[in-house]
Amino acid sequence: MAKLAAPSGFRDLLPDQYRKREDLIRRIRTTYESFGFEGMDTPAVENLQVLLGKGGGENEKLMFRVLKRGAELERARAAGGELADLAMRFDLTVPLARYYATHRAALPAVFKRYQIGPVWRAERPQYGRFREFVQCDVDVLGSASMAVEADVILAAATALGQLGFEALIVRLNSRPLLAQLVRQCGVGDEQLGAAIVGIDKLDKTPPDAVRAELAEKGVPDAAAAALLDLHARSRAADGADLLSEVGERVGAAGAAAVSQLREVLTLTPPLPSGARLAFDPFLARGLDYYTGPIFEIAAAGVPFSLGGGGRFDELVERLAGVKVPACGFSLGFERIYTLMEERAMFPAAARAADVLIAVPAAEALGDAVRLAAELRATGLRVDSFPQPGKLGPQFELAQRKDIPFAVVADPGRLAAGTLEVRDLGTRQSAQVARAELAAWLRDRLASAGG
Amino acid sequence: MAKLAAPSGFRDLLPDQYRKREDLIRRIRTTYESFGFEGMDTPAVENLQVLLGKGGGENEKLMFRVLKRGAELERARAAGGELADLAMRFDLTVPLARYYATHRAALPAVFKRYQIGPVWRAERPQYGRFREFVQCDVDVLGSASMAVEADVILAAATALGQLGFEALIVRLNSRPLLAQLVRQCGVGDEQLGAAIVGIDKLDKTPPDAVRAELAEKGVPDAAAAALLDLHARSRAADGADLLSEVGERVGAAGAAAVSQLREVLTLTPPLPSGARLAFDPFLARGLDYYTGPIFEIAAAGVPFSLGGGGRFDELVERLAGVKVPACGFSLGFERIYTLMEERAMFPAAARAADVLIAVPAAEALGDAVRLAAELRATGLRVDSFPQPGKLGPQFELAQRKDIPFAVVADPGRLAAGTLEVRDLGTRQSAQVARAELAAWLRDRLASAGG
Numbered sequence: 001m002a003k004l005a006a007p008s009g010f011r012d013l014l015p016d017q018y019r020k021r022e023d024l025i026r027r028i029r030t031t032y033e034s035f036g037f038e039g040m041d042t043p044a045v046e047n048l049q050v051l052l053g054k055g056g057g058e059n060e061k062l063m064f065r066v067l068k069r070g071a072e073l074e075r076a077r078a079a080g081g082e083l084a085d086l087a088m089r090f091d092l093t094v095p096l097a098r099y100y101a102t103h104r105a106a107l108p109a110v111f112k113r114y115q116i117g118p119v120w121r122a123e124r125p126q127y128g129r130f131r132e133f134v135q136c137d138v139d140v141l142g143s144a145s146m147a148v149e150a151d152v153i154l155a156a157a158t159a160l161g162q163l164g165f166e167a168l169i170v171r172l173n174s175r176p177l178l179a180q181l182v183r184q185c186g187v188g189d190e191q192l193g194a195a196i197v198g199i200d201k202l203d204k205t206p207p208d209a210v211r212a213e214l215a216e217k218g219v220p221d222a223a224a225a226a227l228l229d230l231h232a233r234s235r236a237a238d239g240a241d242l243l244s245e246v247g248e249r250v251g252a253a254g255a256a257a258v259s260q261l262r263e264v265l266t267l268t269p270p271l272p273s274g275a276r277l278a279f280d281p282f283l284a285r286g287l288d289y290y291t292g293p294i295f296e297i298a299a300a301g302v303p304f305s306l307g308g309g310g311r312f313d314e315l316v317e318r319l320a321g322v323k324v325p326a327c328g329f330s331l332g333f334e335r336i337y338t339l340m341e342e343r344a345m346f347p348a349a350a351r352a353a354d355v356l357i358a359v360p361a362a363e364a365l366g367d368a369v370r371l372a373a374e375l376r377a378t379g380l381r382v383d384s385f386p387q388p389g390k391l392g393p394q395f396e397l398a399q400r401k402d403i404p405f406a407v408v409a410d411p412g413r414l415a416a417g418t419l420e421v422r423d424l425g426t427r428q429s430a431q432v433a434r435a436e437l438a439a440w441l442r443d444r445l446a447s448a449g450g
Numbered sequence: 451m452a453k454l455a456a457p458s459g460f461r462d463l464l465p466d467q468y469r470k471r472e473d474l475i476r477r478i479r480t481t482y483e484s485f486g487f488e489g490m491d492t493p494a495v496e497n498l499q500v501l502l503g504k505g506g507g508e509n510e511k512l513m514f515r516v517l518k519r520g521a522e523l524e525r526a527r528a529a530g531g532e533l534a535d536l537a538m539r540f541d542l543t544v545p546l547a548r549y550y551a552t553h554r555a556a557l558p559a560v561f562k563r564y565q566i567g568p569v570w571r572a573e574r575p576q577y578g579r580f581r582e583f584v585q586c587d588v589d590v591l592g593s594a595s596m597a598v599e600a601d602v603i604l605a606a607a608t609a610l611g612q613l614g615f616e617a618l619i620v621r622l623n624s625r626p627l628l629a630q631l632v633r634q635c636g637v638g639d640e641q642l643g644a645a646i647v648g649i650d651k652l653d654k655t656p657p658d659a660v661r662a663e664l665a666e667k668g669v670p671d672a673a674a675a676a677l678l679d680l681h682a683r684s685r686a687a688d689g690a691d692l693l694s695e696v697g698e699r700v701g702a703a704g705a706a707a708v709s710q711l712r713e714v715l716t717l718t719p720p721l722p723s724g725a726r727l728a729f730d731p732f733l734a735r736g737l738d739y740y741t742g743p744i745f746e747i748a749a750a751g752v753p754f755s756l757g758g759g760g761r762f763d764e765l766v767e768r769l770a771g772v773k774v775p776a777c778g779f780s781l782g783f784e785r786i787y788t789l790m791e792e793r794a795m796f797p798a799a800a801r802a803a804d805v806l807i808a809v810p811a812a813e814a815l816g817d818a819v820r821l822a823a824e825l826r827a828t829g830l831r832v833d834s835f836p837q838p839g840k841l842g843p844q845f846e847l848a849q850r851k852d853i854p855f856a857v858v859a860d861p862g863r864l865a866a867g868t869l870e871v872r873d874l875g876t877r878q879s880a881q882v883a884r885a886e887l888a889a890w891l892r893d894r895l896a897s898a899g900g
Contacts, residue, residue: 004551004770007497007536012549014556015488015563022489034826036803036833038465038851039472043582044494044538044568045514047457064495067515067534069572083533084517086457088494099462101454106464108847110836113465118494122519132493140836147815147836154823269820320454353486365597370719373604376484383486386560386590386597397558401488 009123009131015401020346021134024163024337025116028136031159035151037114037138042095044118045086050098062121064088064131088120092137093328094319100141101320110142112151116333130334139328141316146260149293149311150267152329153277156297156307159331161273164345167300168275172264173283175290175310177257180250181281185230186223195219195227200284202231234281243279257292264293289315295329302339307331353383354445355405356398362388368409371434375407378438399424404448405441459573459581465851470796471584474613474787475566478586481609485601487564487588492545494568495536500548512571514538514581538570542587543778544769550591551770560592562601566783580784589778591766596710599743599761600717602779603727606747606757609781611723614795617750618725622714623733625740625760627707630700631731635680636673645669645677650734652681684731693729707742714743739765745779752789757781803833804895805855806848808872812838818859821884825857828888849874854898855891 006012013021029039045066052060065084068076076083089095092115100107116136123129138155140148153170160168179192187195194217198210207228214224230249234242243265247258261279268277275297285294285308292311299306309329317323340346355375359368365388372384383403385394391408398406408420419437422429423444432440456462463471479489495516502510515534518526526533539545542565550557566586573579588605590598603620610618629642637645644667648660657678664674680699684692693715697708711729718727725747735744735758742761749756759779767773790796805825809818815838822834833853835844841858848856858870869887872879873894882890 004500004548006493006548006552007495010493010495012493012553013491014553015490018489018491033803034831035822036806036831036851036853038802039468040465041463041468043456043460043462044570045457045460045582050454064519064536065517066538067517069514077527077533083527086514088516098454098456102456103462103464108850109843110847112833120494132495143836145815145836145838147809147819147834150819151834151836154819158826267816267819269816269823352488353483356486359597365595366717366719369597369600369604369717372485373719376608381484381486383562384597384601386593386595386601388595393559397560400558401486403486 007131009125009129011130011132015352019352020341021337023346024333024340025134025136027162028159028331028333029114029116031162032114032138032155035112035138035155035158037112037155040099040113040115041117042089042092042099042115044120045088046095046098048082048084048087051087051090051094059090059121062123063090064120064122090121091119092117092135092330093139093315096137096139096141097316097319097322100316100324101322104322108142110140112138112140114138128338134333136331136333137328138330139326141324141326143327144313144325146263146293147267148327149264149295150269152309152327153264153268153295154271156309156329156331157271157273157275160297160299160306160336161271161275163336163340165299165306166273168271168273168297168306169300170271170275170277170295170297171280171283172261172277172293172295173280174257174261174293175285176292177246177250177254177261178281178284180254180257181230181246182227184250184254185226187219187227191217191219195223196284199227199231199282202228202282203235207232231282242281246279246281260293285310289318292327299339304335305332306336306339352401353381353403355380355382355407355441356394356401356403357382357384357409358391358394358398358406359385359388359409360391361411364388364409364411364414367411367414371407371409371414375438375441378442380438380441395422395424404445407437457581459575459579461580461582465802469802470791471787473796474783474790475584475586477612478609478781478783479564479566481612482564482588482605485562485588485605485608487562487605490549490563490565491567492539492542492549492565494570495538496545496548498532498534498537501537501540501544509540509571512573513540514570514572540571541569542567542585542780543589543765546587546589546591547766547769547772550766550774551772554772558592560590562588562590564588578788584783586781586783587778588780589776591774591776593777594763594775596713596743597717598777599714599745600719602759602777603714603718603745604721606759606779606781607721607723607725610747610749610756610786611721611725613786613790615749615756616723618721618723618747618756619750620721620725620727620745620747621730621733622711622727622743622745623730624707624711624743625735626742627696627700627704627711628731628734630704630707631680631696632677634700634704635676637669637677641667641669645673646734649677649681649732652678652732653685657682681732692731696729696731710743735760739768742777749789754785755782756786756789802851803831803853805830805832805857805891806844806851806853807832807834807859808841808844808848808856809835809838809859810841811861814838814859814861814864817861817864821857821859821864825888825891828892830888830891845872845874854895857887 066086068085118132119135182195198214289312290310291313294310296305296308311327313325357368357372372382375382406422417434418431420429421432516536518535568582569585570582632645648664739762740760741763744760746755746758761777763775807818807822822832825832856872867884868881870879871882
């Protein structure tokens with residue numbers, strides 16, 4: 001017998017986890033749909049050639065490749081050739097580019113889409129990192145307007161607000177502006193990438209360590225000093241002032257980027273749940289495909305971001321040969337789920353059923369099934385226990401499934417028309433007429449907040 | 451550039467398809483949850499050894515295997531060994547057995563679960579057959595009571611009834627009873643399987659062709675004649691009479707199976723939407739793992755079943771070494787979806803948004819985004835167009851997304867406090883005060899049945 005567990009790095013979802021994750025997906029989807037984003041999906045796998053060499057970077061190396069089959073496999077094996085023809089998707093962006101290239105003619109000119117689904121990466125299994133995890137993206141393809149940035153920022157902040165996150169902060173920057181700013185401080189084009197990576201660490205690493213790293217990468221001391229100074233002041237200053245100051249520093253070369261950011265700040269309405277949008281001249285984002293505004297969202301007291309995104313006007317062309325402006329926001333589904341779990345942010349209402357029909361004796365089974373159907377027809381969610389017998393284990397099962405009430409389908413009482421209902425929280429029982437049972441339960445469930 | 455389409459045999463979901471499929475999943479899930487079934491999930495892949503040689507039969511040959519990685523792959527390749535360590539799940543039953551073996555201690559004694567998700571099979575691509583498709587299973591593990599059969603039959607019939615299927619018929623048989631009946635007609639144990647397969651074709655194939663097939667398989671002529679005669683009478687007779695007749699024929703050897711079927715017929719309450727439950731002594735079901743009652747559900751005028759299932763008390767032990775009685779019902783998700791699409795059974799309400807904010811001029815963009823947020827806060831679903839410009843293309847986009855109304859965010863009118871609302875169905879416009887806009891739209895949407 002093989003090892004009977006999910007493969008290393010993969011997870012099973014127990015009912016409670018499944019319920020919470022589905023609840024989370026449903027709520028994010030509801031918010032995104034309220035903005036006119038349309039759901040869509042792509043297959044779990046893509047042709048290997050579609051995923052290869054398309055800027056996936058590290059993720060590309062982590063692909064799960066799917067073995068060719070039959071004669072093709074034999075040929076590849078004999079010839080020492082490529083053994084795979086498909087690979088499991090490692091993100092939702094490369095498949096989006098491919099999907100857009102395939103279906104462009106059938107899609108609206110401005111395509112607002114969301115996609116929530118699993119992706120797979122052969123990461124080394126470790127605590128909190130999984131090989132199958134959910135991504136949750138909104139993207140708008142087909143518009144270069146900064147109203148798109150405002151739209152995806154507002155939608156993501158609204159979604160997190162609806163989930164119960166407060167005091168959210170959205171940091172906003174521009175990739176070309178950041179490059180220009182770093183250049184203006186005296187960093188040459190060769191060191192640009194390294195300087196951005198180094199500065200990006202300043203919120204978590206002591207300045208001297210960053211200074212040393214910059215020196216090692218060949219960034220001149222004067223340039224490093226200018227960057228560190230500007231960084232320190234950016235952390236103290238107010239957003240609007242900062243944008244003016246940065247605008248003056250970069251001059252004409254960064255004017256277009258500054259004007260885009262001003263537009264995003266103007267177009268974005270006040271964010272819900274006390275969320276704030278603020279310019280951060282040192283926000284960098286990891287991926288190198290951004291061409292305009294970039295942003296990241298974080299919650300008070302959480303040391304990592306809950307999502308981020310930006311404009312990527314050249315990516316779809318690079319991946320799929322179709323030129324189309326694009327901008328998106330990706331929520332960190334697994335982080336959000338874990339945080340909500342830790343902070344008990346899931347509503348208690350997500351229970352398996354409202355009531356269990358317990359069956360003390362075999363001759364009551366048929367009546368129990370009918371009673372369950374009768375209650376269900378009134379809109380209640382009703383579990384029925386299939387094995388007649390002692391009530392203790394049946395009540396225990398109900399409690400285990402968070403079912404608040406049990407009705408005892410006693411044959412004698414069923415005939416008499418009055419049933420015993422047990423409140424599994426208080427362990428108190430009541431006698432209720434069968435005809436009034438549905439109303440009685442609904443009343444108690446409503447007052448219990450369910 | 452690689453071929454820019456989904457891999458052969460795989461499908462992209464366009465927004466309209468996605469919306470309908472998600473709607474279908476949501477409705478089935480709601481019904482199953484109202485019966486106390488709990489959702490759960492397993493990874494897309496399992497360890498190859500878990501899926502190999504476990505009775506998957508033909509499906510096992512159709513597995514997509516996932517290539518080993520790194521040094522392990524090099525070793526396997528050099529040694530001519532197994533190149534894969536994982537495989538994509540080809541059904542939801544083998545993973546359920548593995549899941550149960552892994553998590554038994556954390557699951558209730560009677561585990562009622564549903565699972566809805568994709569499975570993958572490397573079928574030869576052909577019309578209407580896909581390599582990635584959704585399965586939709588309910589199963590109860592841990593009870594040998596016939597109330598379980600009644601529960602899953604009622605749940606499946608209720609789910610299909612809720613979707614709008616009428617005059618459903620559930621055919622009921624018992625695998626051991628069928629074997630006993632065929633034996634009793636004079637078929638030897640060697641020919642048992644072939645005889646059952648042959649008789650199973652009688653509803654679609656002329657009797658003479660079946661007779662010839664049976665003769666070829668070595669079934670004695672007298673036995674074939676007895677089977678064909680019984681089959682012909684079964685199609686004319688009434689279910690209850692038939693069960694008595696079959697009971698007499700099989701005698702003591704089939705008494706337990708007959709009594710189980712009687713119990714299922716007694717315990718199942720009247721099915722909703724005019725669905726009927728009827729004994730069919732020749733229902734066979736393809737899979738060989740059934741150990742008790744089996745059933746299939748069909749809709750009036752549809753030449754194929756919409757789902758089926760049965761009791762499989764030995765399968766979990768065979769697959770995962772844990773002895774536990776089990777019974778389940780699997781709905782044919784893809785067939786149901788296709789049929790509902792063909793018959794226009796999806797509700798029209800599944801539109802992308804309630805209203806689009808159209809933007810004639812750039813200076814109105816900010817106000818348009820604020821107006822959208824304002825309307826959204828009242829519960830409306832509001833799309834906003836990011837590119838200011840001519841209204842024609844914006845109205846066209848709204849119509850393409852089935853959005854019934856467009857509000858024109860004209861800067862002058864916004865300042866005056868009265869806005870133009872266009873009904874995209876009638877192409878008529880109305881002037882509505884901004885303060886009354888949400889109520890006005892809600893009113894029109896409600897009267898349009900939305």
